[in-house]
Amino acid sequence: MKMALSEFALREKGIYGVLHIVILLLSLFLVVSISVDTFKGIPFYTQTVFMKVQFAVCVLFLLDFILEWFLAKHKVRYFATHFVFLLVAIPYQSIISWAGWTFSEEITYLLRFIPLVRGGYALAIVVGWLTYNKASGLFVTYLTTLLATVYFSSLAFYVMEHGVNTLVTGYGDALWWAFMDVTTVGSNIIAVTVTGRVLSVLLAALGMMMFPIFTVYVTSLVQRRNQKKQEYYKELQGGDIK
Known part of the structure; x- marks a missing residue:
């Protein structure tokens, strides 16, 4: 059974x-x-x-x-x-x-x-x-994961730093900190709690790992488009010869 x-x-x-x-x-x-x-x-x-x-x-x-x-x-x-x-x-x-x-x-x-x-x-x-090929699916998954991590980190940063850090007056400051930190640019908001400092390091590390993936994806799109153009021109040239 x-x-x-x-x-x-x-x-x-x-x-x-x-x-x-x-x-x-x-x-x-x-x-x-x-x-x-x-x-x-x-x-x-x-x-x-x-x-x-x-x-x-x-x-x-x-x-x-x-x-x-x-x-x-x-x-x-x-x-x-x-x-x-x-x-x-x-x-x-x-x-x-x-x-x-x-x-x-x-x-x-x-x-x-x-x-x-x-x-x-x-x-x-x-x-x-929902995506038409594996590369696009992987890219969308990475992008969604990155945005979700930024959002969750901003929530945690806001809870831990609000009321303790004078630079965090509202959630907008925490969200700004998260986006600037994940891009590895940094912001004028410096964490004062242990959790905030750990999140700062983790977000920066995540950004360094994720953004090269975006570069590779865009490069692959350009190469694929160029390859299709070359194949199209070859077909046209072959038709002219005939």
């Missing part, structure tokens, strides 16, 4: 698409929730509704991992290559709340972003469906 169920599910490849879309939508919900709580200064641990919803989202992520592992032909390989998705699906915040543990403000806030790693993987797959 187990083999029959597995074979049936493997034939129905559409189930993977549904799962990835659901995960992506749930991740977007978490992003909106984190943003609203950040801008309004709401302590999310006091929100029973949010805690229940986030717990439900993490449970769905765990069920998705178990289902995909069950459907995988090579289960050991799948577990080894996707183990990180199991780790990020664990509802750490609910466990901390139930256990009554206390951590610093930085840790409790940053823990909220952990489930979004799973959403990023789903986003990469969905983007691959």
Whole structure:
């Protein structure tokens, strides 16, 4: 019976698409929730509704991992290559709340972003469906990842530096800092907290890794266009000779 169920599910490849879309939508919900709580200064641990919803989202992520592992032909390989998705699906915040543990403000806030790693993987797959070739899909995925990282970093920077750093008077300052830092240009806003300094280093490193990819992508587009022009001119010349 187990083999029959597995074979049936493997034939129905559409189930993977549904799962990835659901995960992506749930991740977007978490992003909106984190943003609203950040801008309004709401302590999310006091929100029973949010805690229940986030717990439900993490449970769905765990069920998705178990289902995909069950459907995988090579289960050991799948577990080894996707183990990180199991780790990020664990509802750490609910466990901390139930256990009554206390951590610093930085840790409790940053823990909220952990489930979004799973959403990023789903986003990469969905983007691959919507793009016409692998290079474009990879480029859009990198671009989306970069923008998402800049946004999340600006939120964390705003929470940690606002009220402590006189240069951060509003979220706009944090967003400006994030964009300037990821371009490795830098800004006049200097982090004063440990978390802010760590984010400054990570964003700059991410920018140095990501922007060369954009250059390579644009170069490949130009080369491909030039190649098509050359092929077109060769066809014209061949037609004239005939």
